[in-house]
Amino acid sequence: MGRRFGPYGGAYVPETLVPALEELDRAWQSSRHDRAFRTELDRMSRTLGGRPTPLYFARNLTRRAGGAEIWLKREDLVHGGAHKFNNALGQGLLARRMGKPRLIAETGAGQHGVATAMIGAALGLETEVYMGEVDMERQRPNVDRMRLLGAKVHPVRTGSRTLKDAINAALRDWIANVRTTHYLLGSAVGPHPFPSLVADFQGVIGREIRRQSVRSFGRLPDLAVACVGGGSNAIGTFHPLLHTKVAFLGVEAGGSRSGGVGAASLSRGKPGILHGSFSYVLQDRDGQVADTESISAGLDYPGVGPEHAWLHDRGRARYIAVRDRDALRAFHWLAEEEGILPALEPSHAIFAAVGEARTRPSSDRIVVTLSGRGDKDLGVVLGASG
Ligand SMILES: *Cc1c(COP(=O)(O)O)cnc(C)c1O
Numbered sequence: 352m353g354r355r356f357g358p359y360g361g362a363y364v365p366e367t368l369v370p371a372l373e374e375l376d377r378a379w380q381s382s383r384h385d386r387a388f389r390t391e392l393d394r395m396s397r398t399l400g401g402r403p404t405p406l407y408f409a410r411n412l413t414r415r416a417g418g419a420e421i422w423l424k425r426e427d428l429v430h431g432g433a434h435k436f437n438n439a440l441g442q443g444l445l446a447r448r449m450g451k452p453r454l455i456a457e458t459g460a461g462q463h464g465v466a467t468a469m470i471g472a473a474l475g476l477e478t479e480v481y482m483g484e485v486d487m488e489r490q491r492p493n494v495d496r497m498r499l500l501g502a503k504v505h506p507v508r509t510g511s512r513t514l515k516d517a518i519n520a521a522l523r524d525w526i527a528n529v530r531t532t533h534y535l536l537g538s539a540v541g542p543h544p545f546p547s548l549v550a551d552f553q554g555v556i557g558r559e560i561r562r563q564s565v566r567s568f569g570r571l572p573d574l575a576v577a578c579v580g581g582g583s584n585a586i587g588t589f590h591p592l593l594h595t596k597v598a599f600l601g602v603e604a605g606g607s608r609s610g611g612v613g614a615a616s617l618s619r620g621k622p623g624i625l626h627g628s629f630s631y632v633l634q635d636r637d638g639q640v641a642d643t644e645s646i647s648a649g650l651d652y653p654g655v656g657p658e659h660a661w662l663h664d665r666g667r668a669r670y671i672a673v674r675d676r677d678a679l680r681a682f683h684w685l686a687e688e689e690g691i692l693p694a695l696e697p698s699h700a701i702f703a704a705v706g707e708a709r710t711r712p713s714s715d716r717i718v719v720t721l722s723g724r725g726d727k728d729l730g731v732v733l734g735a736s737g
Pocket of ligand 1: 433537581
């Protein structure tokens, strides 16, 4: 069943995919100790991706909160405007290492599709992206971006014509073309080894935080905060700091309605199997996957990575849900106080971090991962406040 985090994780997939997952696991394991691979990953992270990203002291936001210092890990400055690049680059290089000339991906809001298309172009890999027809209409600019980057975008017309149907279509493609094709999964979810290798590639966030916080304020932070959709930017933030005294806060989407589930799988879901892995899943009373709802497309997913489930159960990380309107408030705070337009996903984390800062002394240090920039969300923000 593959690697587990306590009872969570595993690989619940059709028999035909097992060899591909094993091949991927071997390629990833061997790449970790391969100097040439790591050098190339590091070179492209710097020269194409713009890493390392800065750790920024949000002085005005700190003053507004009153309490602990708030520092921002600026993943919004990564190429493409979000942390998704880190994972797409790592997996793209793994695909090349396995001799697979073709990438497929599925995308909901289109952010992961764009990151995959960027990497496909840069590495010379053929790229095809599955996207629900409804999502294609809602996210037209990202469809245009993917096509301009040379990717083929396949509209998915089955079911609800959204992300979960796109995932099924991508899985069918993978089963049929597994010899030539790497399925570039976009978050720390899915069957083993995806949750672990995505955490490895996104771990660059936490490794940089470790170095930069010592350089900036002489020690590690007291608390690290990140938003959780599938959980990749959060596990990338937490993982390299797990064996320290740093406390962790994961922030899920609470949605618009009080008493609704939003997309808060850990806060409001229960254990179950989704997309090849055992973790927390939002379910209705019959155990069917529940309909999620969030102002931020990137957090709007009914599952969460298995490592988060285990951190949750052990109490090593705390998880809370922040509502749409509070994320919007935090969006405006960061825009007005710091001159940064954040994506709506990390706006959830900003809101939680400000709340935490208020309860802590000014000697405490909080690092928040600002997972992406907000240009993509201006329509939603203007619509909400208009
Ligand atoms: C996709 C996305 C997320 C959510 O994905 P995780 O895997 O939970 O990190 C968060 N922030 C931004 C900016 C995104 O694009």
